[in-house]
Amino acid sequence: MTVRSDVSLSRPRSKLQLALGREANLGDLAFRRITALFAGAMIVLLVWMAVEMAMASKLSFAAFGLGFITSTDWDPVREQFGGLPFVFGTIVSSLVALLIAVPISLGIAIYLSELAHPRLRTPMGFLVELLAAVPSVVYGLWGVFALAPWLRETVEPLLAKTLGFLPFFQGPQRGFGMLAGGIILAIMITPTISSVSREVMRAVPAALREGAIGLGATRWEVVRVAVLPYAKSGLVGATILGLGRALGETMAITMVIGNRAEISASLFAPSYTMASVIANEFTEATGQLYLSALAEVGLLLFAVTVVLNIFARLLVWRVGKLPEGGQL
């Protein structure tokens, strides 16, 4: 059978049908367009935020260039702004937080997904997630009146006595400082890391677990041999998500970290994070350069958290899904 090329095989379409495209009626078209508009608003907002901050930092970038990130000189009187102390403070406090939070979160995740009695799982899991529900400023309040005095009176003297030969535990013990900041951050990111880790571990195929059990492995060995290797990249992703959360934390850490733009090896020393300097100095910065420098700090923070977030989610998607609602 030959196909004639001068005959169209599709029915002739009216102008309205052509306009509607894939949709059957006007209502459907409007529905699709309107919802697409609001969905697109998400992308627009994100891009707009980035652009707005980039424009606000233009002045500072022009004045200091890349030296902004390497200079330690934050001097509003002489209009010299260097962001290194804040980058240092942010990174180190987050690292201290990870050091404390990751082993604990892993322990929680293993306990809740593999070891716990089924009846205990829900209530314990819920309690851990309640840690995430407490507002940051309430943690800060607790930090000022409960954590810092405890550190100053009990923990720091103990650390100085036993590990004082290390540069990390030297210097005056004020309670407020890098250690307090790190601990509070650890408390706040533990639920994030543990819940994502739990999801990731749950996504490990049962067959792998059953294979290990069949070979006579103990509970821990099942985890070590079957679950962890498979979930490894997802666990790393969970950690990075926790790191992202730690980097962006503002209120709790501002209230306990001491707010001093200085780089010191000691954990007892006060420090300053990127988010804290913006919170403290933004409403009062006079002078365009000062404002621009703070905006640049904000841009840096934004960029770093976005990049980390992307990276982490890619790692996690390789293994399992993120908890519902996308709230982390």
Add this chain to the structure above:
Amino acid sequence: MNLGSATYWRRHLIDRVVRWLCVLGTLVALVPLASVLYYVVVRGVGGLNLEFFTELPKPVGESGGGMGNAVVGTLKLVGLACLFGIPPGILAGVYLAEFGHSQFARLVRFSADVMSGVPSITVGLFVYSLVVVTTKHFSALAGGIALAILMLPMVTRTTEELLKLVPESLREAALGLGVPKWRATLRIMLRTAAPGIAVGIMLAVARVAGETAPLLFTAFNNRFWSSGVDEPTASLSVNIYTNAVSPYEDWHRQAWAAALVLLLTVLVLNVSARFLVRNRVRVR
């Protein structure tokens, strides 16, 4: 694995030790929660009285007064956040659930995920330059917008996830009866998913009610009742911050009371949310 009997006991021991370490880790993580709850309840309960909810703060240094304006302020800000954040969020979530296979939809999903991880203080900066500088004053409106931006990704993702859970048979039945697709989605699918979405919104509200950083440059603060949405307004979270770092005992007492109110609200929302979904979502 070596299955000889000597190594068996060693493996058994390691297993035991690790299990106890995990339990210990979990308990250690719960200690701060208990401590925070303890401090907030013990120190906050004394400050909770009728005065707290109805009166304005007294002049600096004088004792007494309350945070009535902050309580109303927080309610106002959360209300505005819901107004600006829920409808767009639901509509965006509907789009993702219905038409979510295109490149555009993937980009939207990606943006929403990224935005949920953005530090809240940068959102505050953004709304400051957008709203406060243009309107030339701090306002509850600006604060509400900042909180709405924070709520948006959560509401969107929750709506999408829950819509996807609704069985297709419902939609097909509606279509079979001649209902237009848009109507079927809104009236039937969304309505079925509504309770779950409401729960997601409760959790989003809980998160946003405690936010402080974005309000510092938008809603600012107010020592009086703020009328309308055009004036700066006090809020519980900002007041906790300012009072905590002050030297006045009375202000500390009020900060703890405010923390108690905030914490109770957040906890009640979280617990109710859990309670309401226990039959819907598979228990982990």
Add this chain to the structure above:
Amino acid sequence: MFFGRRELLVLAAGFSLACSKSAPAEADKASPNAAPVSSQAAPVALNGAGATFPNPLYSKWNAEYNKQFPNIRINYQSIGSGGGIRQIIAGTVDFGATDAPMKDDESKQAPGKLFHIPTTIGAVVLTYNVPELTSALKLSPEVLADIYLGKIKKWNDPKIVADNADAKLPAKDIGISYRTDGSGTTNVFTDYLSAVSPEWKDKVGAGKSVKWPAGLGAKGNEGVTGQVKTTPYTIGYTERAYATQNQLPMAELKNKAGKFIAPTTAAMSAAAEGVEMPPELYVSLVNSAAEAAYPITGYTYLLVYADAKDPAKGEAIAKYLWWGLHDGQKFAEGLDYAPLPTKVVALVESRLKELSASGKKLL
């Protein structure tokens, strides 16, 4: 659609109730003893922000003024002098407050001419938390500068002991507290340190926000006082009212005339008497040469636009400032400030008479 119509109606009603303009009712609730004296019927809400230095006084003024004129609400937020200057330039507040006079480049940024209106005199005191000290600590200017430079590290350093022979100073590290926000109090304090210590002037300088050689940062006068109160062996600089309201001890400073002076109202007034007020209406009072002067004293100012855009607000501000200049002064001493000298009051009166709205004079 998802909730019943009834639920939506209830929500909407509740929400609009919360957002409604309810100023007169609430103002009555807030001031049960309101004397029915009000010249304006229409409610006016003024927003101001700035120095934490005069906050105790302004918050008293605003409460008292609201009692007298219930339709006028003045909301003052103490965010630091830097913040006050920034917000009045941006126009996001109706008046600003600062202890540090505006610099030339700051004045240039403002869209209109700004007046500095001195309101009261305050003192920057050195408050400390050393349980072993039973009487006031005596500090010489060089010792103070060295402490803040980080050169003197312990409380029982010989230089401190030299001035305090009969005090039991412990061998503990000195914790230093300073302001992280743009502060007029910092400006007054560093102005003083620059005047008495060439090394400080060279290394750090004076300003609202400087690069501190040592110590822990806190926000606002409230924050510094809070830090000193809760952390032992800390010293901090703060406005006098904050120290007395929190029962914290204050150091006696050696002034230019060589005497150790405690920060009292008389000492503050003595410092002001010795200095002539120039036509711009701002001047530094630190390191005053007068015999009985407390060396770290300063005026604090309200910043208002010479020509107000909104006539109702402009008139309200002008009347408020006039009230503060006369009636408000009687609250100063009780709150640990010093009232303005009579010569200065006369100068401020003529300045206030220059305030206008769209050209028309207000007072």
